[in-house]
Amino acid sequence: MNEFLVLTRAxxxxxxxxxxxxxxxxxxxxxxxxxxxxxHASIDSREPERRLLRVAxxxxxxxxxxxxxxxxxxxxxxxxxxxxxxxxxxxxxxVLRETVFGRIWLVRxxxxxxxxxxxxxxxxxxxxxxxxxxKIGGILLAGAYAVTLAWTGHALSDAGxxxxxxLASDTVHLLAAxxxxxxxxxLASLLKRAGDVARPERFALAVSATQRxxxxxxxxxxxxxxxxxxxxxxxxxxxxxxxNTEYGRLLLWKLLIFAVMVALAAINRLRLTPLLATATTIxxxxxxxxxxxxxxxxxxxxxxxxxxxxxxxxxxxxxAMHMLDREHSHPMSSESHVH
Amino acid sequence: xxxxxxxLAALLITVATFEAGAHAFLDHATPAVGSAIHASPTQVxxxxxxxxxxxxxxxxxxxxxxxxxxxxxxxxxxxNPMLMQVTLPQLAPGRYRxxxxxxxxxxxxxxxxxxxxxxx
Numbered sequence: 001m002n003e004f005l006v007l008t009r010a011x012x013x014x015x016x017x018x019x020x021x022x023x024x025x026x027x028x029x030x031x032x033x034x035x036x037x038x039x040h041a042s043i044d045s046r047e048p049e050r051r052l053l054r055v056a057x058x059x060x061x062x063x064x065x066x067x068x069x070x071x072x073x074x075x076x077x078x079x080x081x082x083x084x085x086x087x088x089x090x091x092x093x094x095v096l097r098e099t100v101f102g103r104i105w106l107v108r109x110x111x112x113x114x115x116x117x118x119x120x121x122x123x124x125x126x127x128x129x130x131x132x133x134x135k136i137g138g139i140l141l142a143g144a145y146a147v148t149l150a151w152t153g154h155a156l157s158d159a160g161x162x163x164x165x166x167l168a169s170d171t172v173h174l175l176a177a178x179x180x181x182x183x184x185x186x187l188a189s190l191l192k193r194a195g196d197v198a199r200p201e202r203f204a205l206a207v208s209a210t211q212r213x214x215x216x217x218x219x220x221x222x223x224x225x226x227x228x229x230x231x232x233x234x235x236x237x238x239x240x241x242x243x244n245t246e247y248g249r250l251l252l253w254k255l256l257i258f259a260v261m262v263a264l265a266a267i268n269r270l271r272l273t274p275l276l277a278t279a280t281t282i283x284x285x286x287x288x289x290x291x292x293x294x295x296x297x298x299x300x301x302x303x304x305x306x307x308x309x310x311x312x313x314x315x316x317x318x319x320a321m322h323m324l325d326r327e328h329s330h331p332m333s334s335e336s337h338v339h
Numbered sequence: 340x341x342x343x344x345x346x347l348a349a350l351l352i353t354v355a356t357f358e359a360g361a362h363a364f365l366d367h368a369t370p371a372v373g374s375a376i377h378a379s380p381t382q383v384x385x386x387x388x389x390x391x392x393x394x395x396x397x398x399x400x401x402x403x404x405x406x407x408x409x410x411x412x413x414x415x416x417x418x419n420p421m422l423m424q425v426t427l428p429q430l431a432p433g434r435y436r437x438x439x440x441x442x443x444x445x446x447x448x449x450x451x452x453x454x455x456x457x458x459x
Binding site: 099101 | 362389390392393394395440442443444445446447448
């Protein structure tokens, strides 16, 4: 059942981060980039909004479906019963009303339903008004939907002020991860379409968007490293333990992939984006830069998907520090980690 | 190179510690794990390394034949959610097994057991 739980969590995390990333990219990258190239009469300024509505609707649907699956699997885990036996009103009621996970699950369900309503209004009103409500409402709700994941995670293992700092740190970590990895699919799509020589306005849009995304990526990576270091403040003494456990090896894979992603982002920012910035039309150097930028964005995205999968698996694994703690305590007691 | 090493060290700390934590394990108990006591205890108290969810955390005390002997009133302390307890009737001399199941607030389940002896 753990495999299903990992898969369900991975799908949910992915959908939530993608949702937030789409809204962020729409609000702070694509929207301003569109305005900067608005002199191109042929550009369809409504297309990004339609794409946002399509992707966001899909993400919310996947988010709700995977959240329900997560709840049912957690009910079986918490009760210790087989899945089909755990699907009874009494158990589900106890999970939803009497556990932190259940109460947060209900809050997040409410957020996803309000998001659905905002998107529905967006579909209805897109012909009549600008996307201000969609932009502001969507980014706030998608952000809240992402940050509340922190309350389902390991930050709760701390107590008192430490818990609050850890939760705040995880909150920023989630937002930064969403703003970076969640925005990559849309960025890759923009770069793909920019290579059409018959549509120079798309090239101009991609150049402007890439420059803005580069700044967003820098903030995101800085926030990810900073929040990780804040978490390390509590747990740095446990690094050696990571080398000798399965949990630790998973974390080291996450480190390796993250380092490669940062390296790719650095190449994009320091080498390829300046190449594009000096180009005004699609010539061979700028086309090559476009192709490499898109390839790197897709590689970063693949790395992001792998990291999300690892995080989903780590959430159900026994942390290295506790494995070592157990080895040194209570030789006459028997303990086991179930999930 | 020094700068690269600093960045790599920061990344190592960042990622390596992001998910560490969680899971409620037994910290200590009264009667203590494996102890022998002369008087029948009035309750068994278990302190864990993390806060517990009362709805799905349990403890019971069994005699040598596996029969449950506690008063079946196990609960997580409201003031200290890391403490789980159950009261006991007067126990005859013998070996007793404490079997516990803990659900931590971040949804991880741990199980365990230990024994203590009541001696004349």
